[in-house]
Amino acid sequence: MNVACAPDMRVLIADDQPDLLDALRLLLKSEGIDMEAVTSPEAAIAALEAKRYDLLLMDLNYTGDTTSGAEGIDLLSRVQAIDSSLPIIVMTGWGSVDIAVETMRRGVRDFVQKPWDNAALVATLRSEINAGRDRRRRAEDDRREYEEARRIQRKLLPTALAQIEGCEIASHWQPAAGVGGDCYDAIAFGPNRMGLCIADVVGKGIPAALLMSNLQAAVRAFATEAAQPAELCHQVNRILCGRIAEGRFISFFYSVIDTALGTLSFSNAGHYPPMLVRLNGCVERLPDGGAVLGVFNDAIYQQGHVAIASGDRVILFTDGVTEAHNAEDEEFGEERLMECAVANRTCSAPALQARLAEEVSTFTSGAFQDDATLIVLAIE
Template sequence: MIDSENIRVKRNLTALVEFSRIINSSLDLEFILNNVLLTCMGKFLATKGLIALNSGGKFILKSSKGISDDMLKKFPQLSAVNRLEDNIELENYMRENKLIAAEKISSSDECLGIVCLGEKLNKSEFTEDDSEFLRTILNISASAIQNSIVINELKVVNRILDSKVQRLNSLFELSKEFGLFSESTRIAKLLVYSVIGQFLVSKFAVITFNQSGITIMESKYSEDELISSLKDYDFAGLDYSIVKQDIEKNYPGLLQLSIELVVPMQLQGKTKGLILLGKRINKQDYSESDVEFIYSIGSLAIISLENMRLFKEALAKQKMEEELELARGIQKNLLPSRIPQFSNFDIAVSNVSSQQVGGDYYDLISLDENNFCVAIADVSGKGVPAALLMANLQAFLKTICKQGMHLEEATALINDLISENTSDGKFITFFWAVLNNYDRTLQYVNAGHNPPLLLRDGKIKKLEKGGIILGVMKTLSPYESEIVRLRKDDVIILFTDGITEAKNKADEEFSDEKLEEAVPGFTGNNAEQILKSIREEVQSFVNGAVQSDDMTLVVLKVK
């Protein structure tokens, strides 16, 4: 009897040692629990059993055998603090399930969980000895279970940490990449790749706002659909992210495209663009930290996009400046460098070109020893195109002057030539006159230019005879000319509309009236002083306002 008892104890001990070895050799919680449960069931011939572990003060079912799914679902909410004997819910559950034994798994300082076992196959009682042995098994199990729980928790923490590191890496990498001077499209593409890779998204769009509206940088939605679903809302003023729940409630347009997240891209608190994302393929919602991450990437990207835009703007401005400089150069070269001198005429000229370089032109060309030609013109448009047309005009003019043609015919020919050589509605207002130094006569043709003023005895005659503006159409009806016999002290003032349309800060024009009012008072002086007085009159009127057109003046005084 004693021998058989010894053998039994010895066998139990051997089994316990083996059991301990196996469960302590693993850190896999599932394997350990499975082993504990199977060992208990085998030892006590139980047909069913379960293990629940303490998770934050509650027992959560972790492993079971022989228990119906239905009953698994009914496992009660149990507090891990109470004594098992006092727990009526557990008692009821055990009775319903024909579980006859329950025991806590305890480590040195806390309760790790419980084990419940079903009826024995042979229906015999669960004795005090059995309870004692069960406790022994569970005591052996406790450290292995605790170790594996800690390891599991560590794994979870590690994974979260890995995730964070991965995100930081992404941010770091992108900030590096965005720092380079990349093309805008490439910046948008990198932004998109990072976000869709990070969050498993296949539908997305990146847009930016600018003066003219919305620019779509990247989109997997059709352009029309995207624009039409955006236009209903003031997204340029959006300064927070819109998440799925909000979209479902308030943004039916976005919902239609299954957009689940809208994140503003902000620069200095101003929304410059949006990142729109569809659903994640793993069907998870975007968490708060996800949105934060996307916001961070978006902010990085928009700085880079904005820098790129400013850079391009500066480049364009510089290019325009260079072009204007070129136009200014052309214009300057076209104007006469030297004013010819005549015994009976006192001549003064001035040309101030504006910031944008208008198309003003004047010239003084000697024809023979008695005759010279004075011309003034204003080419439509500004910059290089105007300067080139002006160069054309000058070339025609210089050639035709040498031909000894009548002024009317010559004007008609210039008009035909200009008409042939211009397109897109460019034209030239043009006035020219031939003055005879010997008999002091003036013959002129005015092709649509602001009529020059002839002042005699305080009275003004406008030199208006002529015809159509140059360059609009070929000459159909001939130009008319007029011959004026000049007297001593007559003053002729030629000007461009930059003078009469000079504006002050209130946007008022200097006007023909003011010019005509002012000039009679100046005629007592020589040409240079008359010119200076007119310029001063205009300057005091505009009072420092920046002018957008060239200002040209030619003053002739008969000696």
């Protein structure tokens, strides 16, 4: 006696031969598999748009005078656009390597030769239906993890950056399709003094989001008015080295801006060096610091100091900006970012931030491969 599949298994069969459909209906009914039949590509699309199936079993030809497979190839593309997770098995009475390769490229999981062996056909259907359900469950789990990680990330990012007298700050965060690890924060210590940081956590999903949370908590704990950037990097690194998983790390830049004294002190833990664009168009980089956070427990961090004056602009960014690719797989790069910043250096912080973001978005046609963060500090 055959072991029947679960009665809620539903298969859509697309073929224009009535005798074949009748034979399949009798076979699958005896195996406990629900079947619905259609006789044209248009009917198949209508059925898939109306309800969800566990599998599509389809022919490649629907016009009596052709064996090119063109109709089936076109149908495969349309099916993928509706449900890319749907298992597809192709029935065919003939074989071609080129057609087989093309159908596999378009999502076909297996082939059934006409006439078929009943036991082999049922075994293939069961196997693909169960595998397809497993893939869909994993995809749903991934989707839930993505949503939770994105929720955590959005909660960690400040809705508005702290502002102090003598400067203006604007930020831009462009999320990618997957959850990245960009993080930034601003902490006011008084009317003329503040701490400003930007970081990029290696990794995706929930682990990256939780690591961001740990980083933010550590920075907030150690970022006091008296704390020097190099010392803060040292303390945060010691905390993270005991908690971070192997293979993960964080690039991090922390600075203290004092507009009353006209100084910017900083320490750079393996992050892209921010750009200090002077009013005269000269550009200085801010690289002084040490290794990325979370790798070397005994890492030593250096501290840099620069004078800042009215008209200066400081550009902080993550690799999602400079490593963004266009359709030709060309990186946006630091040179383009620098040129745009210099050309628009007299703009206000919000205007310069918007101009830089627009330049990157235009270059990539809006398709960001990673989270992209920009922070612009304008000294008034």
